[in-house]
Amino acid sequence: MRTTIVLFQQNLRVADNPSLVRAAECGRVVPLFIWDESVGRQPGAASRWWLYKALADLQKNLSRLGTPLILRRGKTAAVLHHILQETGAEVAAWQERCERPIALRDMGIADALRKSGVEVFLDDGFLLFHPTAIRTAAGRPFRVFTPFARACFTAKLPARPLAPPKVLRGIAGLASETLESLNLIPGASAWTKGLAKTWDIRESAAQDKIADFVAQRLTHYADDRDRPDREGTSRLSPYLHYGQISPRQLWHAVQNEKAAGDAAHPSIERYLLELLWREFSWHLLQQFPLVAEKPLNPAFVHFPWRADHVGLEAWQKGLTGYPIVDAGMRQLWQTGWMHNRVRMVVASFLIKHLLIDWRVGEAWFWDTLVDADLGANAASWQWVAGCGADAAPYFRIFNPILQGQKFDPNGDYIRRYVPELAGLTVKYIHTPWLAPVAILAEAGATAYPQPIIEHGFARKRALAALAQAKGLAQNTKPVGHAFPCG
């Protein structure tokens, strides 16, 4: 009987966990989580809060199967080395990571372990398709989404999800830190209470959410996905980020509906495409490890960003005077999540109306989103800014009034998150500054701020800034970091 150390990182689940399943088949299992702050970008506050809860759930699930989760802190290589010696384990297994510094660290660890006679098993459960598996005809990584998605649809299907092990045999008496001692959460605060009210972070709850989404909402997904006033999307992104569910589980749950001859094909295709956007962003991160730090389009290196602290604070607090923007930013603060359409609107507002560097917005999302994800967040911010791969053109500047009117036509989403506007009728809900004072007073909406910037002025200013950046870019050498893969 062999002993395997199963290192949990972003696969905090017992179902469809190839490393765990294989370890259980081979003999004794030592489930291990290492809190290693030495490499890579550290999770933001909301993400740490989620991690704490997800680890607590994993502890319960593993104990129920027969062996506890061992928590340690320190450098991964050193801790692994130590626990291999303590347990005499012959095998180490983990899920591959895609962030460059962590992937490099893990490759180094795997090499060293193999040299010392430890067998290493790596699984690739974080993505549907391994980044090396989807290539252009010329063998290069894709930079444009549509052909990338086409290649995914014609590639070998992701494997079917695995059932959790029935039982785990462990090793008694191993020392473990307590979850509290990892200091992941800031302690009780009104903010974390809001998050706790919104989310059930158990793996079993995520499975229920998948089943509920497929049964109740998938059919309408194509129509409802852009409507923040409806519960039209799956809200599974944070569970995917920490691997409490695998993308394969989702892919197959949705594909099964298709196989069952369901009439909702446009919605199914649409949903699979969204899952592929997640893949695409991680494939991009493989090509451009600095995607969170540098614009992929060199013209943006010279963009004349403004240091507007007042505007930034109004944006962060949901006090810009544009109801759809403010509703989104308050949803983010209260729940740690924001609807995708509104993410695009608020990001566009920060970048184009306020001319604040997209990296400032990316960092705020990184700290406050429970689904903050290096691949998806950075790629999406670059996409909105117009400087990313296959990005929205820079001159597409969302009009926050029209976006609100189109995607929240009755203002229900706004009323939910901006209660001071709850008494306004549809006529003024997207443009409260146009409402007569008497109507504002009657609706109790007088405290709501005036717009911090006028839309027409902001649009012209943004376009002029882009022209200026392009002019500067033409007079300078191209930057070396862009498109390094050639």
Ligand SMILES: Cc1cc2nc3c(=O)[nH]c(=O)nc-3n(C[C@H](O)[C@H](O)[C@H](O)COP(=O)(O)OP(=O)(O)OC[C@H]3O[C@@H](n4cnc5c(N)ncnc54)[C@H](O)[C@@H]3O)c2cc1C
């Ligand atoms: C500025 C900005 C920042 C973003 N930051 C993040 C982030 O940090 N983490 C994150 O997971 N997503 C991010 N997204 C993408 C998207 O908004 C979320 O994935 C989505 O809102 C999650 O909600 P859902 O699970 O209900 O999505 P659904 O519509 O149910 O989609 C299913 C899954 O597909 C994936 N997905 C959907 N849309 C996208 C997309 N545009 N890009 C990448 N993956 C996608 C997600 O994993 C999602 O859970 C960002 C988008 C923008 C515009």
